Amino acid sequence: xxxxxxxxxxxxxxxxxxxxxxxxxxxxxxxxxxxxxxxxxxxxxxxxxxxxxxxxxxxxxxxxxxxxxxxxxxxxxxxxxxxxxxxxxxxxxxxxxxxxxxxxxxxxxxxxxxxxxxxxxxxxxxxxxxxxxxxxxxxxxxxxxxxxxxxxxxxxxxxxxxxxxxxxxxxxxxxxxxxxxxxxxxxxxxxxxxx
Amino acid sequence: xxxxxxxxxxxxxxxxxxxxxxxxxxxxxxxxxxxxxxxxxxxxxxxxxxxxxxxxxxxxxxxxxxxxxxxxxxxxxxxxxxxxxxxxxxxxxxxxxxxxxxxxxxxxxxxxxxxxxxxxxxxxxxxxxxxxxxxxxxxxxxxxxxxxxxxxxxxxxxxxxxxxxxxxxxxxxxxxxxxxxxxxxxxxxxxxxxx
DNA sequence: CGCGACGTTGATTTGCCTCAACGATTGTGG
DNA sequence: CCACAATCGTTGAGGCAAATCAACGTCGCG
Numbered sequence: 411x412x413x414x415x416x417x418x419x420x421x422x423x424x425x426x427x428x429x430x431x432x433x434x435x436x437x438x439x440x441x442x443x444x445x446x447x448x449x450x451x452x453x454x455x456x457x458x459x460x461x462x463x464x465x466x467x468x469x470x471x472x473x474x475x476x477x478x479x480x481x482x483x484x485x486x487x488x489x490x491x492x493x494x495x496x497x498x499x500x501x502x503x504x505x506x507x508x509x510x511x512x513x514x515x516x517x518x519x520x521x522x523x524x525x526x527x528x529x530x531x532x533x534x535x536x537x538x539x540x541x542x543x544x545x546x547x548x549x550x551x552x553x554x555x556x557x558x559x560x561x562x563x564x565x566x567x568x569x570x571x572x573x574x575x576x577x578x579x580x581x582x583x584x585x586x587x588x589x590x591x592x593x594x595x596x597x598x599x600x601x602x603x604x605x
Numbered sequence: 606x607x608x609x610x611x612x613x614x615x616x617x618x619x620x621x622x623x624x625x626x627x628x629x630x631x632x633x634x635x636x637x638x639x640x641x642x643x644x645x646x647x648x649x650x651x652x653x654x655x656x657x658x659x660x661x662x663x664x665x666x667x668x669x670x671x672x673x674x675x676x677x678x679x680x681x682x683x684x685x686x687x688x689x690x691x692x693x694x695x696x697x698x699x700x701x702x703x704x705x706x707x708x709x710x711x712x713x714x715x716x717x718x719x720x721x722x723x724x725x726x727x728x729x730x731x732x733x734x735x736x737x738x739x740x741x742x743x744x745x746x747x748x749x750x751x752x753x754x755x756x757x758x759x760x761x762x763x764x765x766x767x768x769x770x771x772x773x774x775x776x777x778x779x780x781x782x783x784x785x786x787x788x789x790x791x792x793x794x795x796x797x798x799x800x
Numbered sequence: 801c802g803c804g805a806c807g808t809t810g811a812t813t814t815g816c817c818t819c820a821a822c823g824a825t826t827g828t829g830g
Numbered sequence: 831c832c833a834c835a836a837t838c839g840t841t842g843a844g845g846c847a848a849a850t851c852a853a854c855g856t857c858g859c860g
Binding site for chain 1: 668670676723731734741744746751752753784
């Protein structure tokens with residue numbers, strides 16, 4: 411863990427096996443970055459140029475609607491990949507912001523480098539296909555929840571699915587992720603305490 | 606278009622280029638199936654053994670909650686892939702149903718065949734990675750909509766994004782997709798007609 | 801210390817759901 | 831080919847879950 415390369419390689423080795431030269435190629439495109447709490451990794455309006463892997467800390471991706479309310483698209487803690495994928499793929503300005511909820515360290519891969527990597531080391535297609543499959547399934551479940559469950563049920567699902575996140579993330583951020591107001595979430599928690 | 610193989614190969618050629626032997630390999634794993642309107646392609650409880658490509662017609666994937674209400678996860682028309690991905694990946698019983706809203710024709714690929722295909726023709730990793738990226742982005746936008754928009758805004762987004770779907774799908778199915786009751790959607794449309 | 805971020809609680813409003821009834825259309829079996 | 835049931839959309843009345851608006855306490859930090 412002292413070496414951040416160790417951490418990311420371990421994660422990758424869950425899905426694919428790389429030769430030594432491929433490992434070197436991969437390492438060479440990683441750019442290490444530190445973010446202070448509240449610091450932006452990406453601001454809406456800029457183009458998302460990087461795919462980012464969280465080494466340590468916690469990020470949030472969110473949109474801001476016309477009346478200034480924030481809506482959290484996803485959280486990303488250690489071992490998660492994050493970007494505004496639409497912006498990253500199309501080169502159009504990002505609609506999402508990404509910033510740090512804690513002091514955070516990431517590896518960033520530039521788009522060109524990632525595309526070269528896909529060609530030089532086809533295994534990466536396989537890995538990201540698998541990661542995307544998992545993310546797709548998780549998102550689908552979130553959608554089903556949001557159209558079929560009450561606020562309380564959604565909150566219960568959330569803490570069951572992400573018990574550790576619940577610990578380190580402020581309540582109002584969780585509320586925003588679930589599409590609730592902080593007041594409503596507070597009342598739900600009060601309800602549940604009576605048991 | 607008379608030959609269904611033509612149709613699917615054309616779709617695939619948007620993303621990858623295959624050699625003649627690879628094309629043959631691919632064709633050999635496709636299983637052609639016809640579904641009558643209302644017929645199931647997958648029933649909750651069964652394991653999703655196939656990834657399915659829609660040649661003609663329209664499918665819906667949906668869950669049924671404890672009190673019997675259906676919630677539409679996605680529609681799939683010509684050119685779309687559909688399965689209960691979680692069940693397909695893990696081999697656990699499906700939580701989703703998939704059935705036909707119209708008479709429909711599909712190509713199905715069995716899981717084992719698809720995995721072999723990934724190994725024999727690595728380009729398919731690339732293609733499905735790209736398709737999943739697009740699906741991921743679309744889902745993310747649906748999530749943002751569902752936690753930040755009013756019912757009317759969501760409906761407007763839907764008909765803007767999928768103008769053709771709006772034509773061929775019953776209103777109550779659209780309502781279910783949006784997480785609304787048919788009554789609410791009917792009232793929204795009445796509202797909008799006043800303009 | 802004083803300010804801003806965060807959570808809580810109360811009073812009120814509102815958007816959407818529920819329940820119920822009805823017309824139009826489709827399709828199906830006698 | 832008609833009669834009947836089922837499906838689908840519409841409209842109305844009433845209820846409820848969650849939002850809004852507002853006030854207040856606590857904590858941590860510059």
